[in-house]
Amino acid sequence: xxxxARPAGGQPGTPGDSVTTPGLTGGPPATGPRAHPKTxxxxxxxxxxxTRIAHEIIERTRGAxxxxxxxxxxxxxxxxxxxxxxxxxVEGRPVPHGSLDITMYRDDLRLRPARRLGPTQVPAxxxxxxxxxxxxxxxxxxxxVRAALDALNDLGRPLAVQLAVxxxxxxxxxxxxxxxxxxxxxxxQQEVVRVLLSETxxxxxxxxxxxxxxxxxxxxxTTGRRR
Amino acid sequence: MNRHLISAADLSKQDALLILDTAEELARVADRPxxxxxxxxxxxxxxxxxxxxxxxxxxxxxxxKRLSADVINFAVKGSSVxxxxxxxxxxxxxxxxxxxxVVVRHSASGAPQRLAGWVRGSVINAxxxxxxxxxxxxxxxxxxxxxxxxGGGEALDGLRVTIVGDVLHSRVAxxxxxxxxxxxxxxxxxxxxxxVPVAMDDWxxxxxYDLDAxxxxxxVIMMLRIQQERxxxxxxxxxxxxxxxxxxxTARLRQLPEDAIVMHPGPMNxxxxxxxxxxxxxxxxxxxxxxxGVSVRMAVLYLLLGGLEAAQ
Numbered sequence: 001x002x003x004x005a006r007p008a009g010g011q012p013g014t015p016g017d018s019v020t021t022p023g024l025t026g027g028p029p030a031t032g033p034r035a036h037p038k039t040x041x042x043x044x045x046x047x048x049x050x051t052r053i054a055h056e057i058i059e060r061t062r063g064a065x066x067x068x069x070x071x072x073x074x075x076x077x078x079x080x081x082x083x084x085x086x087x088x089x090v091e092g093r094p095v096p097h098g099s100l101d102i103t104m105y106r107d108d109l110r111l112r113p114a115r116r117l118g119p120t121q122v123p124a125x126x127x128x129x130x131x132x133x134x135x136x137x138x139x140x141x142x143x144x145v146r147a148a149l150d151a152l153n154d155l156g157r158p159l160a161v162q163l164a165v166x167x168x169x170x171x172x173x174x175x176x177x178x179x180x181x182x183x184x185x186x187x188x189q190q191e192v193v194r195v196l197l198s199e200t201x202x203x204x205x206x207x208x209x210x211x212x213x214x215x216x217x218x219x220x221x222t223t224g225r226r227r
Numbered sequence: 228m229n230r231h232l233i234s235a236a237d238l239s240k241q242d243a244l245l246i247l248d249t250a251e252e253l254a255r256v257a258d259r260p261x262x263x264x265x266x267x268x269x270x271x272x273x274x275x276x277x278x279x280x281x282x283x284x285x286x287x288x289x290x291x292k293r294l295s296a297d298v299i300n301f302a303v304k305g306s307s308v309x310x311x312x313x314x315x316x317x318x319x320x321x322x323x324x325x326x327x328x329v330v331v332r333h334s335a336s337g338a339p340q341r342l343a344g345w346v347r348g349s350v351i352n353a354x355x356x357x358x359x360x361x362x363x364x365x366x367x368x369x370x371x372x373x374x375x376x377x378g379g380g381e382a383l384d385g386l387r388v389t390i391v392g393d394v395l396h397s398r399v400a401x402x403x404x405x406x407x408x409x410x411x412x413x414x415x416x417x418x419x420x421x422x423v424p425v426a427m428d429d430w431x432x433x434x435x436y437d438l439d440a441x442x443x444x445x446x447v448i449m450m451l452r453i454q455q456e457r458x459x460x461x462x463x464x465x466x467x468x469x470x471x472x473x474x475x476x477t478a479r480l481r482q483l484p485e486d487a488i489v490m491h492p493g494p495m496n497x498x499x500x501x502x503x504x505x506x507x508x509x510x511x512x513x514x515x516x517x518x519x520g521v522s523v524r525m526a527v528l529y530l531l532l533g534g535l536e537a538a539q
Contacts, residue, residue: 104533105266109533109534110534111535113535114228114529114530114532114533114534114535117248117252118252119252120252120255150265154263155260
């Protein structure tokens with residue numbers, strides 16, 4: 001799981017691109033009329049990745065005693081909840097988790113109409129002196145994480161901040177890296193990574209599709225071109 | 228969302244719920260050690276108040292500052308308006324200063340509407356004559372929704388709201404009738420016949436002259452201030468008589484349903500439309516309304532100014 005499938009040739013943008021790319025799962029890709037979404041992680045793989053990340057968090061933080069997991073809406077929130085549940089299973093005590101909305105801290109607010117805010121729910125014990133693990137579904141430009149760091153700054157002073165993501169798709173625009181990665185997924189900027197979670201979308205899957213496919217009624221969180 | 232907020236009647240149900248849901252998230256900022264968000268950094272909000280107001284102006288000022296906007300308070304006393312400058316010239320001055328939003332209160336109904344045609348920024352109506360005061364209605368709806376334990380996305384369906392008092396001069400009543408109806412509440416206006424507007428056939432509410440008869444059928448009772456400053460005729464024989472027939476005292480409070488709440492947009496005339504004990508009781512939401520006002524106005528400023536500058 002730690003090894004990423006490299007898109008064959010990696011030519012960006014050609015519609016056939018995602019078809020020639022070997023699917024990790026081997027399962028038949030769900031096909032639309034024009035778009036070719038390819039499943040890069042199935043439910044079982046997402047599960048395993050989260051379990052592994054939970055163990056890594058415990059290891060790296062010596063038992064996760066002072067850890068607070070904060071998910072970034074929308075799909076970081078259920079991911080944080082699942083990781084907290086797994087840590088609880090292993091360590092036998094509850095791990096505080098919540099959500100951190102970064103909308104008001106974005107650097108691209110003026111590029112789009114005002115967005116709906118997501119929930120911010122910080123556990124009652126706060127974040128001062130804790131190790132905060134930020135949880136998001138996809139790490140892409142790093143701008144979301146930059147905004148999250150600013151948001152954290154207004155909430156308190158954690159001892160340390162770490163980052164856990166389900167998918168790292170590359171193309172960073174800021175000096176930011178993840179501490180825990182479910183899957184490294186080299187992508188072209190012409191592609192869209194779509195994360196589906198049972199809590200928000202009724203099923204667990206990570207799909208990769210050409211950017212044009214995002215024009216369809218979207219389901220799942222996407223990271224695509226924003227510039 | 229429109230670019231301006233002139234009237235509650237212009238809002239769609241979707242817009243109204245978006246504002247309330249956004250306010251719900253922004254209310255949490257008040258509980259944080261740093262009560263500030265960077266969202267409107269570099270934006271300028273002008274408070275243009277042609278009428279006296281403390282709480283509304285301060286509320287808008289606090290809201291804009293919590294979003295990091297720069298606030299310019301344009302008080303009419305001491306300004307060139309006192310020297311006879313027209314509304315249009317004032318607007319052009321604000322335009323030249325680069326105001327991204329103008330929060331305007333004016334004694335003439337329709338002044339914000341006129342202003343919206345002259346400035347490029349967003350115009351937010353903070354009360355115009357006896358016309359509308361949309362942010363007050365939004366904060367009232369927000370307070371009601373919270374008190375009745377309804378969460379994000381939920382409207383006010385099935386709640387019975389009674390608005391009592393000087394409806395004729397009240398922009399608060401007008402905005403509330405439209406907004407609360409839009410959100411599914413059932414609105415009843417109660418006032419002496421002299422304080423009921425003449426042309427209100429198209430208002431989505433019922434009218435009663437008898438407060439005692441409506442008490443037991445009210446989940447929310449909103450008392451309006453007797454606006455002496457706007458009264459140019461004898462609308463009722465005496466303040467005492469008004470208070471006896473339309474004031475909310477402890478005896479009337481007891482006739483309300485168990486979980487009913489008492490609201491007042493402020494400033495109160497204690498002992499006239501509302502008894503002091505009622506205003507201070509646990510049923511009263513008057514202090515909450517002030518706190519909620521900041522959250523709701525933050526939501527309005529964010530939704531109007533926080534995104535892409537609207538093309539139209």
